Amino acid sequence: MMGTKSSYFVAVILSIGIHAMVVLAVLANWEPESKKTIVQPQYIQAELIQLAPKKTAVKKPTTKPSIDQAAKKREADKRRAKEKKIAQQKLEAQRKAQRIKNQQEAEKLRRAREEKQRKAEQERARLQAEKAEQQRKQQTLIVAKEDKQAANSYLQLIRAQLSQQWNRPKSARRGMETLIELRLVPTGRIVGVKILESSGDMAFDRSVEQAAYKAEPFSELQKMEPRIFEQYFRSVKIVFNPKDLRL
């Protein structure tokens, strides 16, 4: 049918148009949020200033007077004065050059001295850093040791509570040993208990498991530093072997 065909055509065009518009809108709106403004550091242009002597402008003689004698005399005077001036200028220039030379040398010396100082300072800083590094290493070693000690004491605590809550099953025999894994959370609650190595006696294993659940929460763990907890107590493996069995 003609009508349906043309309506399909219109529909396709409209649909694609709507989608294109949505995509464009999303693209346009999304971009600026994630754009980061990068602040460029302001550069200061350094210029080398030359310490050259300024050229002294040679004054041009002014207009000559018209009267001859006086003028001549004046001119001679002027010439003399000029010569004198030039000589003076020369002398001055020489002196200036000498001064500049001295200055440059002094500058050089100063720079060398500064360089030396800086190097020494760097060396010192390096040494210091090394020392600090060593110290830190030692510190971490010490901390690790202390952590281990703390962890051990907590472990003892857990073990003591476990054996306190333990009910001896009838089938328990001397030398039975169960390796259990407790999974703990920082509040001291148990989230999972797993028997890793059975003692060979189901009742014994179960009794240990029940003891663990009875003993929780281990509220002492709350006082522990999170670092130690994460390292040692997320999952604790405990060997349970009651030694006070008189059987």
Next chain:
Amino acid sequence: MSEENLSIVSLILNASLLVQLVMAILLIASVISWVMIVQRGIYLRNAESDYKNFEDTFWSGVDLNNLYRELSQQAQENGGGQGIENVFRAGFREFTRLTQGDGTDPDAVMEGTDRAMRVALSREEEKLSANLPFLASVASVSPYIGLFGTVWGIMNSFRGLAMVQQATLATVAPGISEALIATAMGLFAAIPAVIAYNRYAAKVETINASYETFAEEFSSILHRQVHSN
């Protein structure tokens, strides 16, 4: 993923293949469903106005024979008639055919006419509700597809997180953001489809009901005619 490039394009381009596939499926579904939405909208609006026009001419007291001839001619020109006209033509054609023979039973005539109109009606209903099942399935399925893409993407980004020592929000955030695009697209495809489906289904029902009413009325007119002879 590069550190700060979180524009939507790079998010999509950096997504895993499966997520990209999901996104492509959803985009195609959305485009097609919009085609259906617009096309159905036009078609149903035309059907409604056609019905109104036909009813106006029908009840204006025009001679039914003339009307039938006119409509048949139009239908031949257009290659098949529209909506309610087809019902009228089917019924009237059957009626004239059955009454041409002498001594036919009026009840048999009415039965044949009704049957012909019923067939035409069901054909029209089929035409009206074409493509609506597609809209319904896009509406119900595309959120799930989008969700699947999101779950997959988040799964991957968390798997990546497991390898990292220092787990920060910044290591998962891009992956999750990328994955959530799939859900957004699924919803984007589904919402218009749901609205359109509900609307069009209701509209089809009303149009169909009015067709049926007309068929009944027309049938009663013919019934009067065949029994008065």
